[in-house]
Amino acid sequence: MTSTSVRRHRATGLVVLLAALVATGVGYAAVTDSAQAAPPQASETQVQQGRQLFLEGCATCHGLAAQGTDSGPGLIGVGAASVDFQVTTGRMPLSAPAVQAPRKTPQYTPEQVTALAAYVASLGAGPAIPSDSDLSTTDANLAEGGELFRTNCAQCHNFAGKGGALSDGKYAPTLMNATPREMVEAMLTGPQNMPNFPNATLPLEKKQAIVKYITDNLQNAAAPGGLALGSYGPVTEGVFIWTAGIGALLLAAVWIGAKVR
Amino acid sequence: MSLIVKEAGKAISRADERAPISSLAKANLRKIFPDHWSFMLGEIALYSFIILLLTGVYLTIWFKPSMIEVPYHGSYAPLDGIPMSEAYASALNISFDVRGGLLIRQIHHWAALFFMAAMIVHMFRIFFTGAFRKPRELNWVIGGSMIMIGLLEGFAGYSLPDDLLSGVGVRIVAGIIESIPVVGTYLMFFIFGGQFPGSDFIPRLYTFHVLLVPGILLALVGLHLVLIFYHKHTQYPGPGRTNTNVVGYPLFPVYTAKAGGFFFVVFGVTVLIASIVTINPIWAYGPYVPDQVTAGSQPDWYIGFLDGMLRAIPPGWETVIWGHTISWNIFVPGLVMPGVLFTLLLGYPFIEAWVTGDTREHHLLDRPRNAPTRTALGVMAITFYGILVLNGANDIIAQMTSIPFNYITWFTRVGIVVFPPLAFVATRRFCLGLQRRDRDLLLHGRESGQVLRLPHGEFIEIHTPISDTEKAVILSKVDVPVIEAPPATDENGVVTPGLKGRRRRAKWSRFYFGDNVAKPSAAEIEAAAHHAHEEHDHEVEELTEGGKDIPARLTD
Known part of the structure; x- marks a missing residue:
């Protein structure tokens, strides 16, 4: 039998399809298993690699055993979700001491982030990185998400998720670039000045509803009224009327009032 | 043709036998008005007011001034099933389910911003040219009152939809009323029909907004215009222009054409803006719930100076007498200071008349440089007002510039004392310099x-x-x-x-x-x-x- 004839065998297609399905199923199960497990079943190598990265990049402020120093908080028990949020959004490592860590280009590759998260998670139990199914919003209620958003989030992040100023230069960042995973991780861990909303007080389904409201209604906001002027409220409307509005009418008045000889 | 003229003549005669139409028209249509672009600023306000009346009528057809709670099932999906007041539900209905409703709402709101801004620009012109002097003091007081009433009318208007943003504003006003010593709490209960928010406020505000205040404004607008006719319009100095003549063009046909045309320009610009720029997206704010608030809650710009004043006053300025707290930190910026500011504004013509001891009539306008102290006082007032408006937006400025708003608040507390006097001195010197230059030009060319x-x-x-x-x-x-x-x-x-x-x-x-x-x-x-x-x-x-x-x- 030549290889061509094997490929041409009637059953070959079926066998390949079955094999592919099995592989996908097993692979998917493996992936979801590892993500859902709390604490995550990270390999010892990952923990070791994470420890190495931690000592190089984080220990200066967080302490050699992540116990915290004057310059940075302790990380024992903050969980993998916290590490994933802070490092994938580029907030950590901090480029310079400031009232708040700004979002910037991530400094670590996804593998390095996983290793760091594994190391920090190994120090003490904390919120795990949410799995893809945790982030599914297909069953979530959009209107309920809006209600929860206005009750819990809008007071700092503004009604349109554009962010807002807090005291002494602190701020709630805009939600326009946040991914569903970042949103859920932020709610679970309460980074920077944000309070945390553990699943005991805000169940996962409600978090999903909020995520749905942000992704479907705020990040892709329809603008039935036209230009939204940044959704900052009446201040930008006032600036508009005093510049473009009154400006246009003054020009018209000068035009009409001009002497015609 | 001759038949038409004949018939028209007959009709006019018939009318004249009953009312003096022809003689009134003859006397008034040829009335002379002077020409200058700055004399058209008040017209912007007048036309915005007409636009407000027209669009307002359309909105009243659909708006339900009721605080009864209903679940929403209109076409705006993100609020589906959410309980809300009928007022908010009907405002959503106007925005999404009434034909042309959102456009009319946006025209109405933009016209309101135009109305207030145009009145203030118009007031600047009147102030800096001294047009408020005898015999026009009363018209100044009427104009200033219209700004004050317009401010209340605007507040009432944007509070009616009962959305999250305006509800916060209503809460602040309730707090300001409560801050009045002794009677504050009673007054607040009287106005709101009980505890905040209650269920009476929106219906009451509605009557105030669509009946009482527009009626007062309409009467004042009429009086304002009659007085302009009666006093005749002021004019800028120039060759042949004196205090006893008016050099210009007749009302008909020149100004009927110009003013009529300008109405369409104002209307057109307002509709254009309303069609392309969102104002007050109530659907995005959500319904008012007393335990919710959005970051960057702001009033419309004309209330901004009050908010700025409230934000500038340091906390903790209170007196406790026999177990009752008097919140000076709210009462003073919320009621006393605006009261003082408006009293000064309305009283200014009388203050200046007392200082000059001048009892002559003035129909020829001053050039701002020739009244340096008045001009400097005006710039000082604008500086004072401007700093307050900026502080009212301190959180938005903080967000956009990354300057902590605590700094902006402190800048305001210091700047409100330092900058207006500086503006006064600088403007005065500037005016005196221009006077010297005029003298020089006259003498030496x-x-x-x-x-x-x-x-x-x-x-x-x-x-x-x-x-x-x-x-x-x-x-x-x-x-x-x-x-x-x-x-x-x-x-x-x-x-x-x-x-x-x-x-x-x-x-x-x-x-x-x-x-x-x-x-x-x-x-x-x-x-x-x-x-x-x-x-x-x-x-x-x-x-x-x-x-x-x-x-x-x-x-x-």
């Missing part, structure tokens, strides 16, 4: 940039005399005499009656007019002209003479 070297080596610059129009404008300046303080006693040693008041007035008079640069007298102008003439002749003489004598001079 304009520097032409042509420099001549005379044969004997002297350099002179040729000055060209200014035009007659410019001369007339500069000469329109009225030198207001500074009132001198009387001696303490007369020659018989009798104490001058009312000494203290007269001294105070003399002091204010010197403050207002003491530094004014005197307009050159006729003799001075004559002398200057003579001098220039002589010099010019002299130059020409020397030049021609020089031309002949060059070799001789060179050999010297």
